[in-house]
Amino acid sequence: MVSHAQGPRKRRPEVAIAGCGYVGARLAGRLAAAGHPVRAGRREPGRDWPAGVAPFHLDLDNGAGLERLAGARAVVCAFPPGRGEARDLRMARLLAGLAAAPPERLVYLSTTGVYGDRGGAATPETAPRRPGTDRARRRYDAEERVRAFGRRHGTSVQVLRVAGIYGPGRLPLERVRAGEALRVAWPEPRYTSTIHVDDLVVLIEAALRHGRPNRAYNACDGVERAQGALLEAVAAVLGVELPAPLTPEAAYRELSAMRLSFLEESRRCRNERARRELGWAPAHPDLEAAVRGILREGDPGPSRPRV
Numbered sequence: 001m002v003s004h005a006q007g008p009r010k011r012r013p014e015v016a017i018a019g020c021g022y023v024g025a026r027l028a029g030r031l032a033a034a035g036h037p038v039r040a041g042r043r044e045p046g047r048d049w050p051a052g053v054a055p056f057h058l059d060l061d062n063g064a065g066l067e068r069l070a071g072a073r074a075v076v077c078a079f080p081p082g083r084g085e086a087r088d089l090r091m092a093r094l095l096a097g098l099a100a101a102p103p104e105r106l107v108y109l110s111t112t113g114v115y116g117d118r119g120g121a122a123t124p125e126t127a128p129r130r131p132g133t134d135r136a137r138r139r140y141d142a143e144e145r146v147r148a149f150g151r152r153h154g155t156s157v158q159v160l161r162v163a164g165i166y167g168p169g170r171l172p173l174e175r176v177r178a179g180e181a182l183r184v185a186w187p188e189p190r191y192t193s194t195i196h197v198d199d200l201v202v203l204i205e206a207a208l209r210h211g212r213p214n215r216a217y218n219a220c221d222g223v224e225r226a227q228g229a230l231l232e233a234v235a236a237v238l239g240v241e242l243p244a245p246l247t248p249e250a251a252y253r254e255l256s257a258m259r260l261s262f263l264e265e266s267r268r269c270r271n272e273r274a275r276r277e278l279g280w281a282p283a284h285p286d287l288e289a290a291v292r293g294i295l296r297e298g299d300p301g302p303s304r305p306r307v
Contacts, residue, residue: 016072019079060090066097081138088142102153118267158211163220167197183228185245190266196284222271
């Protein structure tokens, strides 16, 4: 368990992060700044890491570097599943590597996609999981694996089901400016959920401190949003007019199968459990204000590092 107890001689527990991409790298910096020794595992570890972060090469497709996770008190799994089937073999490989010396706590970043299409219904963590795509089925498989691992080894497991992440380097600025930010005029309202990357990092830290064992939490800002809300917020801040929404027929002709798989699903995710049990509240519930703040600070542009 990660403790924030104060004391000049108390050494904060070590945290290992498997998958230091966009979210994991920001988490590593925040934990290190709070005094936690951090091991940061990713395929390409070379970069300017803050003091307290020890990067290492980790490739979950072949198991390289798994031994560097051993001995950490807490492990955060912030990597995507592989492709090609309905199982998450990367997670299977990681958990096999941890079995000899299980951590006290394991936090897994899953996705709200495990709920599948909810027809716009309110979606707390007790909602049934009915993944409708192969990538969501792999996340479902990973959730089952980490929970079974926790029961088997006495590890306190928290699953964070993460909504659409935005933040510095993750705004559709160029698409909006180029007139390529496409929405769909579905015959019925369709909903989505979002979370600012900084709010997500704070939530992960809270789960590390006192998340309940074998517990799932929705990682979203909890604001009811129609599909396209982020595009509209960016356009409003930039003062750009968006193209007219596509008809459903045009969407099926023009959009990729991957893009359509996101747009076909509709759910309104709730975050009351994280608020109640973790004492967490998002600092960025106003999407337009959050976009304005990101641009005011200077958006660094697209950021999709390999994890």
